[in-house]
Structure formats: structure tokens, C-alpha cells
Amino acid sequence: MASLDGEMTNIDVRANRDVIASLLAAHGLPSEIVVYVDNIQAWCREQRIEESNPWRSAKTLYHDGTHGVTVLLPNVITGDMVQSVTGGMLCRGFPHWRELEQDGSLFLKHLVLHEVRHVLERHHDENLCDTWAYEQLGAKSS
Numbered sequence: 001m002a003s004l005d006g007e008m009t010n011i012d013v014r015a016n017r018d019v020i021a022s023l024l025a026a027h028g029l030p031s032e033i034v035v036y037v038d039n040i041q042a043w044c045r046e047q048r049i050e051e052s053n054p055w056r057s058a059k060t061l062y063h064d065g066t067h068g069v070t071v072l073l074p075n076v077i078t079g080d081m082v083q084s085v086t087g088g089m090l091c092r093g094f095p096h097w098r099e100l101e102q103d104g105s106l107f108l109k110h111l112v113l114h115e116v117r118h119v120l121e122r123h124h125d126e127n128l129c130d131t132w133a134y135e136q137l138g139a140k141s142s
């Protein structure tokens with residue numbers, strides 16, 4: 001699946017560590033909760049954690065260790081991974097999926113904020129997380 005605009009460029013997540021850290025800090029979370037991995041599914045398999053999605057772009061794990069939570073992020077997010085996320089948004093009726101799909105920087109910030117919401121609320125309502133994350137983006141740019 002290629003977008004109408006041609007090949008989607010990869011998002012270099014690790015290169016945006018500072019942006020990610022400041023988004024976390026704005027919500028009182030330490031940057032140490034993020035673990036960058038090459039591939040989330042492969043990492044989970046090594047840890048014997050179930051993960052069925054090979055294109056997973058982020059995953060929040062709750063545990064009894066330091067900080068009580070870990071947010072897994074991939075070092076690089078490919079176009080296929082972006083479309084896996086935005087395809088899910090489309091299925092759930094989240095209206096801003098295309099805007100996020102077309103802007104890698106916005107996509108990454110929204111992705112991180114989505115996980116921030118999971119961390120803060122410990123619920124698994126994807127639409128609530130998406131809507132809240134999108135509101136945070138708006139609050140920053142206006």
C-alpha cells in the first residue's frame with residue numbers, strides 16, 4: 001500500500017528522543033520509561049510477551065518494576081507501520097487519521113501522546129487515547 005503522494009518516508013524515532021522526552025515531561029513522566037527497540041514484536045517474543053501485530057508502532061507495558069510502566073517504541077517507524085496505525089483509526093472512525101498519516105512529525109507526537117494517555121489512565125480505549133492525544137496536539141499549536 002503506497003499513499004497517493006508516493007512512498008512514505010520512514011520516521012526516525014530515536015532522532016526525536018528530545019521531542020519524545022519533552023512530551024512525556026509535560027505530563028509528569030520520566031523519559032526513562034521509554035525503551036527503544038528494533039522491532040516491538042521481536043522484543044516481546046524474547047520477553048515472552050504476546051504481541052500479534054508485526055507492524056506495532058508503540059506498546060505500553062504495566063509491571064511491578066521501576067516506574068511501574070514501560071513504553072516500547074521502535075527505532076524507526078516505516079510507512080507500513082504508519083498505515084497499520086492509521087488503518088486502525090479509520091476502522092474505529094477516528095476522523096483525523098489522514099492528517100496524521102501525511103505528517104510524520106505529527107504522527108509521532110500523536111503516537112507518543114496516545115501512549116502517555118495509556119500510562120496515565122491505565123485503560124485500553126483506543127479512541128479515547130486518540131481523541132485526547134489529538135486535543136493535546138491542538139493545544140500546543142494554537
Ligand SMILES: [Zn+2]
Pocket residue numbers: 114118126129
Ligand atoms: Zn493504544
